[in-house]
Amino acid sequence: MSDAAPTAPVIRADAPGSFPHRTLAERHPAIIRQVRAGLPYEPPQQHALDALLKNCTEGVIEPLPADAPDRERWQSWGMDTYAGQSWFDVPWLWAESYFYRRLLGAVGYFGPGAWCGIDPFRPSKTGELHSAGTDAELSALEDLRDRPADDRDRALLSGSLWGNRADLSFQLSAEGGERREAAPGLVADDSDLLWSLLPPGGTGTLCLVADNAGRELVPDLLLIAALLTEPRIGRAVLHLKPTPYYVSDATTADVIDALHRLRSAGGLAGEYGDTLWSALGDGRLVLRAHPFSCSPLPYGEMPDDLRADFAAAGLTLLKGDLNYRRLVGDRYWPATTPFDEVTAYFPGPVAALRTLKSEVVTGLSAATEEALDKAEGRKWLTSGTHALIQVNPSAGPDGQ
Numbered sequence: 001m002s003d004a005a006p007t008a009p010v011i012r013a014d015a016p017g018s019f020p021h022r023t024l025a026e027r028h029p030a031i032i033r034q035v036r037a038g039l040p041y042e043p044p045q046q047h048a049l050d051a052l053l054k055n056c057t058e059g060v061i062e063p064l065p066a067d068a069p070d071r072e073r074w075q076s077w078g079m080d081t082y083a084g085q086s087w088f089d090v091p092w093l094w095a096e097s098y099f100y101r102r103l104l105g106a107v108g109y110f111g112p113g114a115w116c117g118i119d120p121f122r123p124s125k126t127g128e129l130h131s132a133g134t135d136a137e138l139s140a141l142e143d144l145r146d147r148p149a150d151d152r153d154r155a156l157l158s159g160s161l162w163g164n165r166a167d168l169s170f171q172l173s174a175e176g177g178e179r180r181e182a183a184p185g186l187v188a189d190d191s192d193l194l195w196s197l198l199p200p201g202g203t204g205t206l207c208l209v210a211d212n213a214g215r216e217l218v219p220d221l222l223l224i225a226a227l228l229t230e231p232r233i234g235r236a237v238l239h240l241k242p243t244p245y246y247v248s249d250a251t252t253a254d255v256i257d258a259l260h261r262l263r264s265a266g267g268l269a270g271e272y273g274d275t276l277w278s279a280l281g282d283g284r285l286v287l288r289a290h291p292f293s294c295s296p297l298p299y300g301e302m303p304d305d306l307r308a309d310f311a312a313a314g315l316t317l318l319k320g321d322l323n324y325r326r327l328v329g330d331r332y333w334p335a336t337t338p339f340d341e342v343t344a345y346f347p348g349p350v351a352a353l354r355t356l357k358s359e360v361v362t363g364l365s366a367a368t369e370e371a372l373d374k375a376e377g378r379k380w381l382t383s384g385t386h387a388l389i390q391v392n393p394s395a396g397p398d399g400q
């Protein structure tokens with residue numbers, strides 16, 4: 001970002017009782033317990049998980065072992081700077097991301113050994129993919145078959161947006177322990193602008209930066225299939241996580257599971273599944289699993305090859321809360337900070353589709369913020385019941 005770009009305090013988890021503090025102090029231990037119970041880990045993995053539980057609540061950040069395959073990468077992402085500090089004192093985004101890296105290390109994900117490559121979150125991901133909720137959503141898709149293309153596209157976009165509520169890590173500590181109903185209406189809605197960047201007959205490239213597997217990835221895939229079929233795009237690039245992350249984030253294995261699920265569902269879901277299967281085969285759908293997708297840094301610090309990927313797209317659509325935090329910067333922005341200003345650095349037109357699950361938000365009108373505060377206090381920021389669609393069509397070199 002240029003020197004004139006707006007700025008605000010970076011979020012840390014050092015205030016007991018705050019939302020970020022509860023994430024580290026309560027959610028991370030709950031995730032470790034869930035992982036430990038979810039697979040029949042052997043004593044070395046169990047002991048390592050117990051040690052991580054103690055370390056992440058009471059200890060200081062420890063560097064990766066000398067033989068870790070990604071040690072140098074983490075050094076370039078700030079590991080040496082933060083080693084020795086409390087998890088609660090470093091940037092919240094950094095602490096959360098590093099927690100998931102340490103969790104994978106504890107279960108032997110990076111090998112050597114028999115647990116190499118085993119996703120510790122797979123039990124909850126597959127449970128969700130094969131749930132009655134997913135069945136119901138796939139059958140409901142049939143109702144869209146005979147609707148005008150524009151209506152169908154808007155319904156699929158809405159499915160992709162609200163699919164972001166289905167975040168398994170979030171469910172572990174949603175306020176009150178139970179799921180609350182989604183609020184009608186969006187706190188910001190640039191959907192008309194978004195559709196103008198995906199015109200009927202369009203042949204451009206859409207980059208979709210995925211978030212969660214299962215009930216979020218399924219509608220994301222359906223949206224891509226519809227856009228390719230209509231067509232509104234000629235090609236889609238789907239950015240996934242190279243390793244399991246934030247419990248439910250989608251990896252290549254999760255895409256394959258989701259495609260099997262679609263194809264076995266029959267009906268329109270099955271047709272879309274077949275479309276995506278062949279689009280992978282002929283290059284109209286491309287999968288990426290860039291290391292930076294699991295980095296603890298904002299997109300403002302993305303490497304050149306990723307920047308080039310986004311620059312080549314007619315639109316990059318980032319899904320979910322974490323991607324939003326990384327897009328605008330994980331900071332306590334005044335909610336009225338213009339979205340266009342904090343995303344001006346992005347290499348091309350960019351859109352965010354997200355339900356609100358952290359205290360990071362930009363681009364709201366003062367009236368919207370006031371009405372939300374009046375109705376809910378500050379809970380609307382983190383409850384996951386509100387959503388937004390924001391677009392900066394002029395990000396990138398031509399727009400600056």
Ligand SMILES: O=P(O)(O)OC[C@H]1O[C@](O)(CO)[C@@H](O)[C@@H]1O
Nearest residue numbers: 167170211320321322323357358
């Ligand atoms: O799956 P999403 O939408 O990225 O949400 C994950 C979010 O949940 C949290 O774990 C808790 O709010 C955040 O750290 C993170 O931004």
